[in-house]
Amino acid sequence: MKLYLAPGACSLADHIALHEAGFDFDRVQVDLKAKRTDDGRDYLQINPKGYVPALQFDDGQVLTENVAILSWVADQDPSLAPSGPMGRYRLLEMLAFISTEIHKAFKPFFNPEAGDAEKAAAADLIGKRLALLAGNMKDDYLFGDRLSVADAYLFVMTMWSRKNGLALPDPLPAFVARMKARPAVGMALEHEGLTEPVAS
Ligand SMILES: N[C@@H](CCC(=O)N[C@@H](CS)C(=O)NCC(=O)O)C(=O)O
Structure with a gap:
């Protein structure tokens, strides 16, 4: 699982929540102006909305929007709801x-x-x-x-x-x-x- 984030952006909420739930996940930093990931990919190919956060599952599916990602985390770990x-x-x-x-x-x-x-x-x-x-x-x-x-x-x-x-x-x-x-x-x-x- 990969969390696409920018330092200090709202994606920090998802970053914290994933740690609170004890997930093992990769972090990919996004240059929000250039829409590029720090591993050199076109971020718009991952999230056409162009903003963070985005959570990519191991099967390739991408979930966006803080409300959806944070709700998903809480569903995996109900102690966080x-x-x-x-x-x-x-x-x-x-x-x-x-x-x-x-x-x-x-x-x-x-x-x-x-x-x-x-x-x-x-x-x-x-x-x-x-x-x-x-x-x-x-x-x-x-x-x-x-x-x-x-x-x-x-x-x-x-x-x-x-x-x-x-x-x-x-x-x-x-x-x-x-x-x-x-x-x-x-x-x-x-x-x-x-x-x-x-x-x-
Ligand atoms: N509706 C989105 C908004 C996310 C959002 O505002 N992301 C900002 C960082 S906090 C961003 O990536 N802005 C860059 C841009 O829109 O180009 C959500 O709640 O997830």
């Missing part, structure tokens, strides 16, 4: 919110043509949406005392917030520290060159 009859739908609800309402709201920060007013409006919206999740956090993670694949996605959103100078509402700073202390997160960050090497 909330439990109960509504667990699967609560997870999808959370992933959809993070994807469409928070992830996409960062767009002006990735657009060199976006002006200050556009960025300020985006920062305000992101802050409100993160505050909504933060206010509903009852324990260490989004769904309680156990990590889910949605926490990996939220973690990437917190990293992007910090990178762009956006304040994190409480208790998200403590959540970030908790996530960074997890071996799976440390491994993913290290592999993406985003931190000092970690033990294990």
